[in-house]
Every structure is written in C-alpha cells, then in structure tokens.
Amino acid sequence: MSEPTSSPAPEAAGSDEPRSLRIEDWLTVIIMALLALITxxxxLVRYFTDASFAWTEEISIFLMILLAMVxxxxxxxxxxxxxxxxxxxxxxxARKKALARLGSASVALLFGLLVVLSARVVWDDWRYEETSPGIGVPQWWYSIWLPICSLAIxxxxxxLFIRQGKPGALESEIIEPAETTGKEQP
Known part of the structure; x- marks a missing residue:
C-alpha cells in the first residue's frame, strides 16, 4: 500500500517568508474590520434617521490609504x-535573479525617498497647524502614517533584496513556481 502524498505544510511552503509578516496581516484584518464597522x-444611521455621520468619509479614506500601505x-x-x-x-x-534584485532595490529606493519627502510634509502639517477638511483634527494625525508605512516598505x-542575494534563493521559485504547477517540488 502506497503512502498518500501530502502537500507541504504552510510553514515549509513559505520558508523564505519573514515570520514578522503577522504584523501586517493583523493590521490588515483590523483595518478592514474598522472600515466595515464604520461604513x-x-x-444604519442614514437609514433610520435620514442623517449621516460627517466624520465617516474622512476616516474611511484615511483607513483605505493606510490599508493600501500596510x-x-x-x-x-x-x-x-x-x-x-x-x-x-x-x-x-541569473538574469531573472538580477531583475528580481533590481526590482527590490528600486522599491527600496523609491520608498526610502518617500520616507524623506513625506516626513517633510508631516513637519509642515505640524508646523503650520494644518487641520483636516472634514472634522478639523490636526492633519499630521493622518500624514504621519505615510513616512512610517513607507519606512516599513x-x-x-x-x-527581500538580501534574501534574494542568498545563493540558490530564487532559482526554484523563478524557474518553476510551486503555485503555478500545483505539484510538490521534489
């Protein structure tokens, strides 16, 4: 009797994936839940009272931007x-690996630049005491998250660039990804 083959455990399949991604995963769940609850x-308020919470649109837009960044x-x-x-x-x-590393380096450079530029925006929002157009809270409460999330990215x-530089790091994934074949790699 032959033994049934089983697919690799999720931890084994994503062994190159950082364990700290749980932070982003939980933040995504929390932000989505907040968006759903606010909406x-x-x-409900509009249906039963013919009125609307004025702050929901501003908070929802902020949460959608934060969700995209996370x-x-x-x-x-x-x-x-x-x-x-x-x-x-x-x-x-080797070409595939070089292109993958070029892509990672480009993303790091772009978002590194965004950290610097958006930090200046936050500084201006704080220094000039800008307020949000909808509910009048300090604008930097919203804009502070752009440099923080850009720094995380x-x-x-x-x-990712470092992981891609390890010997043999990308060859199996680039040549034949496990997701497209649907079969366990030998």
Missing amino acids: FGNV AGSAAVARDQHIRIEFLTSRGTA TARAIG
Missing part, C-alpha cells in the same frame, strides 16, 4: 508586488 454604522508592505516582503512577467520570466536564472524591500 455599516453610517448606513498591504503593500506585506506584498513587498512576500515578493508579490506587480511586475511585468513578460520581462521577468524570460532568460537565464523600505525595510521589507531591503530584507
């Missing part, structure tokens, strides 16, 4: 960011 509460950090760490497959899936393994991109 549902506003719908999910972007997780996508970079998991190497699931957008790329042009036509270019990255052709050529030798920069750190994730640098970590």
Whole structure:
C-alpha cells in the first residue's frame, strides 16, 4: 500500500517568508474590520434617521490609504508586488535573479525617498497647524502614517533584496513556481 502524498505544510511552503509578516496581516484584518464597522454604522444611521455621520468619509479614506500601505508592505516582503512577467520570466536564472534584485532595490529606493519627502510634509502639517477638511483634527494625525508605512516598505524591500542575494534563493521559485504547477517540488 502506497503512502498518500501530502502537500507541504504552510510553514515549509513559505520558508523564505519573514515570520514578522503577522504584523501586517493583523493590521490588515483590523483595518478592514474598522472600515466595515464604520461604513455599516453610517448606513444604519442614514437609514433610520435620514442623517449621516460627517466624520465617516474622512476616516474611511484615511483607513483605505493606510490599508493600501500596510498591504503593500506585506506584498513587498512576500515578493508579490506587480511586475511585468513578460520581462521577468524570460532568460537565464541569473538574469531573472538580477531583475528580481533590481526590482527590490528600486522599491527600496523609491520608498526610502518617500520616507524623506513625506516626513517633510508631516513637519509642515505640524508646523503650520494644518487641520483636516472634514472634522478639523490636526492633519499630521493622518500624514504621519505615510513616512512610517513607507519606512516599513523600505525595510521589507531591503530584507527581500538580501534574501534574494542568498545563493540558490530564487532559482526554484523563478524557474518553476510551486503555485503555478500545483505539484510538490521534489
């Protein structure tokens, strides 16, 4: 009697994935839950009272931007960011690895620059005492998260760049990804 083959455990399948991604995963869940609760509460209030919470739109927009940044950090760490497959899936393994590392370095550079520039925006918001247009809270309460999340994405991109530089790190994933074949790698 032959033994049934089982798929690898989730930890084994994503052994190259940082364990600290739980932070981004939980933040994503919390932000999505907050968005759903705020929107549902506003719908109930509008339905029963013909009025609306004025603050829900401003908070929802902020949460959607924060969600995109947190999910972007997780996508970079998991190497699931957008790329042009036509270019990255052709050529030798060394070329694929070089393009993957170039992509990671570019992401790190872009978001590193965004950290610096958005920190200046936060400083201006604080210095000039800007307030939000909807509910009048200090604008820096919202803008402070852009450099923080950009710093997280920069750190994730640098970590990915380092992991991609390890010998044999990308060859099996770039040549034949396990997700596309549906079979266990030998």
